[in-house]
Amino acid sequence: MPPEPAGAAPQGAAAAEVPAFDVLAELPSGTCVLEASAGTGKTWTIAALAARYVAAGVDLGSLMMVTFSRAASQELRTRIRQRLERTRAVLEAVVAQQTPADLDPVDELLTTGSADALATRLQRVSAALADFDSATIATTHEFCQRMLDSLGVLADTDPDATLVENLDQLTRQVCADSYLRLFGTRGGGPEDDAPRPPWLSFDDALAIGRAVVEAPSLTVVPEDDPDPQVSGRVAFAREVRAEVARRKRLMRLSTFDDMLSGLADTLEHPVHGEAARARLRERYPVVLVDEFQDTDPVQWRIVRQAFHGHSTLILIGDPKQAVYAFRGADVHSYLEAVVEAQATHTLSRNYRSDPSMVRAVMALFEGSALGDDRILVRAVEPGLPADRLRSHSGRYPTTPLRIRSVEGRPGRVGPVRQQVQQDLVRELGTLISSDAELCLDGAWRGVRASDVAILVRAHARAEELRLALAEAGIPAVVNGGRSVHASPAAEAWVTLLEALVDPHQRSVRAAAVTPLVGWTLNRLAAADDEELNELRRRLRSWGRLLEQQGVAALLEAVSGEQQLAARLLRLPGGERELTDLRHVAEGLHQVRTTSGLGTSALLAWLRERIQQAHADGDERSRRLETDAEAVQILTYHHSKGLQFPIVYLPSGWDRWLDEDTGAVLRLHTETGERVVDVGGPQGRGRAERFARARSEDSGDDLRLLYVALTRAQCQVVAWWGPSARNTPASALHRMLQRERTRPHPDPEYPPDRSPTALTGLPRRLVALETVADRGVAVRRDGDESRAGELRVRRFERQLDTQWRRTSYTALTAAAHGPAPVEAGVASEPLRPREDDEPDPATGTGTAAALRPDEPSSDGRLGRLSPLADLPGGTAFGSLVHTLLEYADPTADDLVGELTRLAAHELARLPAAGFGARQLAEALVPAVRTPLGPLADDLTLADFRPADRLPELDFELPLAGGTVPGPSATLADVADCLRRHLPAGDPLAGYPGRLAEPGLSEQTLRGFLTGSVDAVLRLPGGRPRHLVVDYKTNWLGPRDGTPLVLGHYTAPALAEAMMASHYPLQALLYCVALHRFLRWRLPGYRPEDHLGGVLYLFVRGMAGPETPRSEGVPCGVFSWRPPAALVVELSELLAEGPAAGSAREQEVPR
Incomplete structure (x- = not known):
């Protein structure tokens, strides 16, 4: 590996060598930090440590393992169970004097010892598996909730409070009220009442309110600013934060942040704190925290107060992958823990990537500080014996890191992006049709579309690439990311529900051109009154169906009557659209089932979800429209934790840096305190804070590039392009130009060198290639020579025509005469x-x-x-059933109880000839x-x-x-x-x-x-x-x-x-x-x-x-x-x- 430029590696303690962790050595005690790198087996190590602690006599219920997300906690739970089952199997074999095969080093360690020791270990591991449900393997928030529950009266929390995912709606209400109070009766001047435009727009006010409510523990700055508008913005922020907290208490709402701060305050309470801490330490003598780089100061307060210096505390994380600052994570908490820990070790062997891929990433990154001198890219060794990508003919380049450079003078970014996109499509088509092969499961096979992931910075870019690939005949799906409520499918459902609530002419016409109904604009323009009236009748029928049988029945009717699947699947992107429509319908069905919402309430709920789509959780992330062989397109953030044989990076060179527009900033001060700056561009000290925030953003960008490059198992293909402003600010450009030591990118620094002029990177690991400016070869159905002869696939499976979902009504339908009965x-x-x-x-x-x-x-x-x-009839029968279901027969005023319910039902489903009280008085004798x-x-x-x-x-x-x-x-x-x-x-x-x-x-x-x-x-x-x-x-x-x-x-x-x-x-x-x-x-x-x-x-x-x-x-x-x-x-x-x-x-x- 070539020598690094002078000054590339930080000096002093931060650059000191950190010993590698030996999972076979004596079990850690005290507080220990394990610094991981991408692909170094964090989860495997945690599972191995859990098995060793259990075998050593630590009860599984006394082990606590905390991680960042539900998916990660589920995977960790599965891996720990599998490790314990494996350990039990090998111990059983050894105790039975058999020789187990394929032992890993941890197995070998645990099967070494006397017969009594082995029998004891087997008993302990078996007991742990029998009682596996007692294991505490949880997300941070689940851990906090369990701790608060276990502390009982020592925790000063409201057990009846409703836990909400976010406070966006309440924040918006408070911002509107405060804004109206501030500007509604005045001209808007901060010093006088002269009529003039407000000095703070409502959009800026809402952004300020959201920022301070989402980060309740951050200090609001600037403080004591002499500028009245700056101080007015700060005052507005503090007022909104206080008012949201007040209303939240009155409404008995609680957020995840409240849960965290509540537990931290309990542990630090001057009276109850010591008892609370002692109870947690006694309950959990061993604690392992995964993804610790994504923690925040409040979470570190909790872990430090409860366990540091008393329990065995193992903190596992990779600061190089700390990329969630926008969600409140603070890598400085990890760095602080490193200072306070008794021991720090690294996981230094990469088991994900090929040896040459590992070396290529090291050639680009090793010794670099990613946003902070303490966040170093340390050397890792390959854990795999050989590379797994080859080309027999040599026509496909198998160099692990390929940089494809668009030549030319710096100019506007748009044409360069287009050229990169065209080259990506062409390269991907070349790869899939080439003789390139992979050996991932012990056998060599051709490269498939699903072996490739394209990683991008923004969701919009992902959709552009998907459409470009589809045009070239290459299947691709956008994986995860945006909420389904931000998709056009959600708007289509809103339009349909509006028509079901009130089928007037405008709403009927709007519903007609939704994908759910499927009219074209030409058909709508040519439709006569009879056609529109027929559609209106159909909408009314659907509305009744929704009220009577729910969203699932409505979707079934719409799908059948409008041929939804057949119609959409004929169109480009139809699978995506159909998947989204069904996904939104599933959410509507769930909320109607659990909350009993009517059509108008469902419409209001969906509108609110669309408004809040930026804050939606994982269960509303868009699903894949197909499980066929397809290229995966993901954002950098969504790819974290995943791996792919081949990774394409078309936007690593492309990053725009804004000037200071006055937006809210989150940053660390020179003392390390994290603050939120709401003062706007003219605030005192703003220039320094803006520079700090830009520097921190640049560090995030470097870490995102590290995440993206390390997703690859075999190869990365990245693009570089010349642009006047975007290129010099990008992380890839800075690494290629060896600018790793600059505190932050200079947007005015001219990109006077393309990567092809670089020296110092080993060419066997990093190939520098020039992009040719030519069109895209459209590949319709793949390479026929590789596909072989096509044959018609025959449907030979026997359908069970007797299987059905039925009811008493359907079973006896044949006995009730010729009247039509809803079947099935x-x-x-x-x-x-x-x-x-x-x-x-x-x-x-x-x-x-x-x-x-x-x-x-x-x-x-x-x-x-x-x-x-x-009267008689089914409608009357339904009405009586509803009253007897919901009425309290023990009510003192039974007539009044039944009258109230009957009036409500009759208002919704009017019936002629009798009133609510008449019906109530007639039913009282039956009760x-x-x-x-x-x-x-x-x-x-x-x-x-x-x-x-x-x-x-x-x-x-x-x-x-x-x-x-x-x-x-x-x-x-x-x-x-x-x-x-x-x-x-x-x-x-x-x-x-x-x-x-x-x-x-x-x-x-x-x-x-x-x-x-x-x-x-x-x-x-x-x-x-x-x-x-x-x-x-x-x-x-x-x-x-x-x-x-x-x-x-x-x-x-x-x-x-x-x-x-x-x-x-x-x-x-x-x-x-x-x-x-x-x-x-x-x-x-x-x-x-x-x-x-x-x-x-x-x-x-x-x-x-x-x-x-x-x-x-x-x-x-x-x-x-x-x-x-x-x-x-x-x-x-x-x-x-x-x-x-x-x-x-x-x-x-």
Whole structure:
């Protein structure tokens, strides 16, 4: 390696040699810093240390491992479990006097020792795996939350506060209020009331407010500035920060920063702090913190106060990859920890990159200080034996670092960017069609598009490159990055929801040209009134579907009716668009399911998410539109932690440096304190602070270049171009020109040398190539000579046409006459409820022929039904179900409770002919009717809320669900009923009806969905649980005869039950309750805890004086199917007829 230029490496302590870490040496104690480099196996080292500590006798629950992100903590958890499982396997082999193969050095160490020592280690590792869930492997925020929970009363936090991801909405409100107060009644002058434009724009005010709220621990500067506008900006910042904190407390909101500062304050509390620190030290004698370069001063305060000097504290990080300052990370905390640590070691062997790739990066970087004299690029050794990229013909250059230089005099940046982009597309096409080969998994193979990653600085650049590659026939995807709510798909959903809320002419026209509807502008221009009216009707239909069945049903309808997938996939970028539309729909579905939002509220929620897209979390990052072989395009930040065989860097030369526009700055002062400068360009000391901030940004840029170059396993292809301002400011230019010692780039420094004039870099490691100015060769379908003969792929897989997601309604649809029924994937409860009575206009229904019993001694059977004057139909049934679901039957003013709910529902779904109070007064008698002997004659009003579970939703796997297995039919269910129902059972005749043609052959395979109206729990030593279902069926004649209670006697209800196939529904609900209790109720015994079924026909329930028929009040159908029947039916549905018949005599506990 050539000698470095004079002064390239820092002098003094910062440049001192740091010993390499030996994972086989004595386990660390005290505070130890492990300084990693890219590819040096941080996660492997942490897992190895965890296994060694466990084998040495440290309980796994006493180990704490903290990392930066959820994905990293999940990977760390997986790797530690795998390491422990591997350790257990090799110890078991050695204890059994076998010779395990493929031992790594840690295995060899742990399998060395006496037989007793090995047996002890095996016992410890086995115990750790058995209790692996007790391991604390968490993100920083999860760690803080657990610590606060474990400290209990010692932590001064509000346990009922709502944790929010960000305070952007609240900050905007406070900024608007403060801005209006400041400028709304004055002219805007900081010294007088003279009418003139405000000296602070609202956009600048909002930027100031966001900056100080997002960084609550930073000092606001400049302080005591004599300029009234500067001091006014500082005062505004402090006011917003204080007001946001005040409102946040009143609203009982909490952020991750509050969690961190709360724990830090607890540990430093003058009274409780020592007890809190002692409790944490006792709980965690060994602590490992990963990605420590991405910590901040508050997090370092917590770790230092709790563990430094008392527990074994191992801090693992790579300061060269500290690139998250914009998120609040502060590499100075890492550097401070290095000073305070008892020992510092390096991880000095790279296992990611080829040997020549490692040496090429070292040739460019070694000895450089990346933004701070203490952040050095130290030498690392290759960990792999040989390079893994080759070209048989030699026509493809395999030099590990290729610099492609655009020649010419410095000028405007735009043409240079275009030339770089064209050359990248051409080079990528050449690579994929060349004879270049990779050997990543032990066998050589041709290079594929998916072996290449293109890393860029900005998301916009990523999309430009994707389109350019697509035009050349090269598949590419933009991986991660922007929130899906910042995509055009989110705007399309907003436009559609606006039309669903209010389908007026403008919104209908706007929705028509969204990708969801798919009209072209030409079609819209030519559309006549009839076409627009038809679209308006369709939008109204979709709106009803959204309200009744949700976003998933809406998307299904739109996809089918508008041929969404087929239409979009024909277009360039269609996969991306379709993926985004579905992703946004999934978010809408989730929030509607969890929060019950209506269409207008969904629209408001989505608008807010679009506004806050810059702060959205990972779950809303855009998904890949395809998993096919494709080039990956990522930003530098998103690539961190990843690796790729070949990396392209088209923008390493391209960095714009702004002049001071007065933007908010975050920087460190000369004393090391981090501050936020809101004073604008004229603030006192601004020039010095701006220079410091620019220098820190330049350090970030150098570290980003290091991150980008070290993602490559085999090769990096980077571009350099001449531009007057962007090139000299870039990190790649500074490294190539050996300008590593300059504190920050000088934008006026002319790039008078191209990389081709450089000397000192070894040409076998760094190739300097000239970009030819020629067009791009478009490659449509790849190199046919390499692809081989094309053959038609045939679909030979057998589809399971019996598998479906079904419900009671769909199962019995064939028995309900010719009326059309929504088929297939419906779930219960349906809106409208299809298991209730038919609309009067559609026919009399199966129960219309029923008549009350012959005259009896109880004259009360002739009393009018309380609901006799109210209409029938599915809409009315849905309304009654909603009221009984949400009303509190124990309310003192039950009429008022029901009236309030009815008024709300009728306002949303108007019904003619009756009012809210009339309906409420008609339902009160049903709530106060005794439920018969099965319920100990209690009423609905007698059950406390704790003993009443409304709307028990379920989804039961049938015949194994997603796992293939033998399936049953309704004929098998009928056979099961025959075996268990005694002759005197009120439903003894039902098996024959269930076995009728059209029903008996219905296959039970897939999933059964539904919702039990209510489950009631009867008190007692062994509480019984009752399935309750509400029915509004009109069982009287349709000829104008008044509806009386005698129409709802026990025999009439039994016949109505069987005619409508409600016994099947009741049994399915009992199976759902059985499976629910089996998992949730300790000591569950079906024969004791399954109490039976109550079908409440509310039109026949008239209050405490309701007449009885066969000992049960009218309107109440009570049935207790044998527990053995429910258990066997559950097993029949789950495993098929063989399981059911084999256990027909058993009642498992």
